[in-house]
Amino acid sequence: MADQLKQVRSWYGLRGEIGVNNQLWHLVRVGGIPLPHPPLINLVLRAGLPREERLRLNFLHEFGHLQTFPFAFLHAAWLIFFRRKRGTQSGTFLKRIGLGLIAHQALWELSSELYALVKAGSEYRQIYHKNPNPLAQSLFWGGMTSLAILPNLLFFRWGNMKSGSVSARW
Numbered sequence: 001m002a003d004q005l006k007q008v009r010s011w012y013g014l015r016g017e018i019g020v021n022n023q024l025w026h027l028v029r030v031g032g033i034p035l036p037h038p039p040l041i042n043l044v045l046r047a048g049l050p051r052e053e054r055l056r057l058n059f060l061h062e063f064g065h066l067q068t069f070p071f072a073f074l075h076a077a078w079l080i081f082f083r084r085k086r087g088t089q090s091g092t093f094l095k096r097i098g099l100g101l102i103a104h105q106a107l108w109e110l111s112s113e114l115y116a117l118v119k120a121g122s123e124y125r126q127i128y129h130k131n132p133n134p135l136a137q138s139l140f141w142g143g144m145t146s147l148a149i150l151p152n153l154l155f156f157r158w159g160n161m162k163s164g165s166v167s168a169r170w
């Protein structure tokens with residue numbers, strides 16, 4: 001597979017390798033370390049697209065993960081900061097970790113796809129105009145936006161709540 005990996009360089013200088021060779025398989029590697037993420041985009045948003053368009057948009061999306069990595073890192077730091085600020089209360093730890101992971105992954109998926117959308121420009125709209133799949137598009141954009149916003153709002157609330165009311169609710 002190594003010969004099919006494309007070398008890329010992010011705007012902040014970090015180099016990586018990206019492979020998007022078939023409908024499910026994709027890889028983003030930074031410094032030899034793979035950045036794992038579920039193939040949500042391939043399964044949902046690209047459903048029904050011709051192979052060439054699918055691979056082109058998938059490549060841009062995977063590059064988007066690398067390009068937005070500093071923001072994803074800052075977001076993870078923000079989530080950890082809020083959790084530490086309020087402390088960990090019994091019974092809520094796993095819920096917070098789970099919600100934190102969902103919030104983080106959803107926001108990163110959303111920002112990576114926004115990167116692909118901006119980079120592809122009018123081509124992005126044309127591809128989906130020629131191959132309409134409104135259900136998949138609504139599922140992805142609606143679902144990811146909700147998953148990105150709601151858990152983050154909860155974290156923000158936790159960060160501003162008195163600890164007593166936090167344990168009463170969660």
Ligand SMILES: [Zn+2]
Pocket residue numbers: 037041061062065108109112
């Ligand atoms: Zn992704």
